[in-house]
Amino acid sequence: xxxGFRLFARPIVSLMDSExxxxxxxxxxxxxxxxxxxxxxxxTLYRPKKLxxxxxxxxxxxxxxxxxxxxxxxxxxxxxxxxxxxxxEVGGVTEHEQSGNVKPRMFRSNKNKALINRMGFNNVGSLKxxxxxxxxxxxxxxxxxxxxxxxxxEIKNAHLDYxxxxxxxxxxxxxxxxxxxxxxxxxxxxxxxxDDIERIITEVKQYSENKPILVKISPDLANEQxxxxxxxxxxxxxxxxxxxNTTTSRPNSEPPMNETGGLSGEPLRVRSTEVIRLIADHTxxxxxxxxxxxxxSADDAWEKITNGxxxxxxxxxxxxxxxxxxxxxxxxxxxxxxxxxxxxxxxxVGLARR
Numbered sequence: 001x002x003x004g005f006r007l008f009a010r011p012i013v014s015l016m017d018s019e020x021x022x023x024x025x026x027x028x029x030x031x032x033x034x035x036x037x038x039x040x041x042x043x044t045l046y047r048p049k050k051l052x053x054x055x056x057x058x059x060x061x062x063x064x065x066x067x068x069x070x071x072x073x074x075x076x077x078x079x080x081x082x083x084x085x086x087x088x089e090v091g092g093v094t095e096h097e098q099s100g101n102v103k104p105r106m107f108r109s110n111k112n113k114a115l116i117n118r119m120g121f122n123n124v125g126s127l128k129x130x131x132x133x134x135x136x137x138x139x140x141x142x143x144x145x146x147x148x149x150x151x152x153x154e155i156k157n158a159h160l161d162y163x164x165x166x167x168x169x170x171x172x173x174x175x176x177x178x179x180x181x182x183x184x185x186x187x188x189x190x191x192x193x194x195d196d197i198e199r200i201i202t203e204v205k206q207y208s209e210n211k212p213i214l215v216k217i218s219p220d221l222a223n224e225q226x227x228x229x230x231x232x233x234x235x236x237x238x239x240x241x242x243x244x245n246t247t248t249s250r251p252n253s254e255p256p257m258n259e260t261g262g263l264s265g266e267p268l269r270v271r272s273t274e275v276i277r278l279i280a281d282h283t284x285x286x287x288x289x290x291x292x293x294x295x296x297s298a299d300d301a302w303e304k305i306t307n308g309x310x311x312x313x314x315x316x317x318x319x320x321x322x323x324x325x326x327x328x329x330x331x332x333x334x335x336x337x338x339x340x341x342x343x344x345x346x347x348x349v350g351l352a353r354r
Contacts, residue, residue: 033079048330067313068146091146097125107256118261133172163203175212212239219244240288265316269294280308298332
């Protein structure tokens with residue numbers, strides 16, 4: 001346990017030179033949290049203050065969640081809970097198991113505090129994911145499943161692919177994120193149109209057991225396209241939106257910025273917040289938004305919340321700053337709530353819009 005903990009306790013950036021290193025970090029967290037002593041150590045060192053909020057029908061200990069992609073196959077759920085996240089998103093998962101794109105497919109820019117990946121939805125598939133989730137003890141925090149389309153599935157049958165995954169996993173998770181916006185699977189973003197989104201949502205709803213369904217959108221769409229997706233999703237009974245996925249835009253052309261794939265991290269912060277504000281204004285703040293993209297500090301988190309996000313997610317800051325980011329962001333938000341004289345973080349949602 002000691003070695004595993006020391007490996008994970010270091011900022012994950014030191015382990016992210018390859019996918020093998022990433023896997024070692026996840027395995028380390030899994031092993032550390034397997035034992036009560038390990039969980040106690042994680043909670044003692046990393047657990048943030050309570051910052052409760054209600055959204056999507058759940059009571060969250062805090063509004064900060066783990067974004068999809070970090071724990072693709074739900075290997076370390078107990079560990080993420082021990083570190084203090086308010087909720088977890090696992091996946092993306094597809095109906096069929098797939099190996100993803102050719103390596104190398106993950107790149108890090110320390111200068112830009114950004115990650116670029118073209119993983120291509122590598123995952124164990126819906127059958128193995130369901131088995132892994134079934135074997136994991138029920139957590140004290142919500143777990144959401146990010147669902148994508150298998151590469152081998154034709155676009156015309158995409159809705160069936162999404163539906164099969166949800167059907168197999170629905171009893172083991174608390175909600176679903178429909179991913180039609182990853183830039184790393186051929187033609188996936190083509191599903192961001194009215195007809196296909198309607199088919200996918202309708203199919204998923206048959207098997208979701210009335211659990212929350214959210215749609216994850218691309219920051220690269222025009223504002224009019226984003227609002228059209230929001231209206232479609234809302235009218236079909238979805239519970240909210242995730243803004244945003246990774247971007248194909250780049251702050252510059254220096255290596256590794258010239259690599260193809262989706263960019264996450266600090267350069268995405270401004271556009272992600274713009275999209276959050278756009279959606280919040282369009283829905284008059286009445287529809288839940290999970291804000292993700294470029295959150296590295298409590299100030300970044302506060303910016304997204306005050307512009308309309310009720311929940312948040314992080315990924316890249318874990319890579320660059322380590323697991324201590326969770327505590328730093330949540331405790332920083334708690335301090336801002338107190339300084340503003342608010343009764344809770346929910347009162348800060350959309351504050352910049354008023």
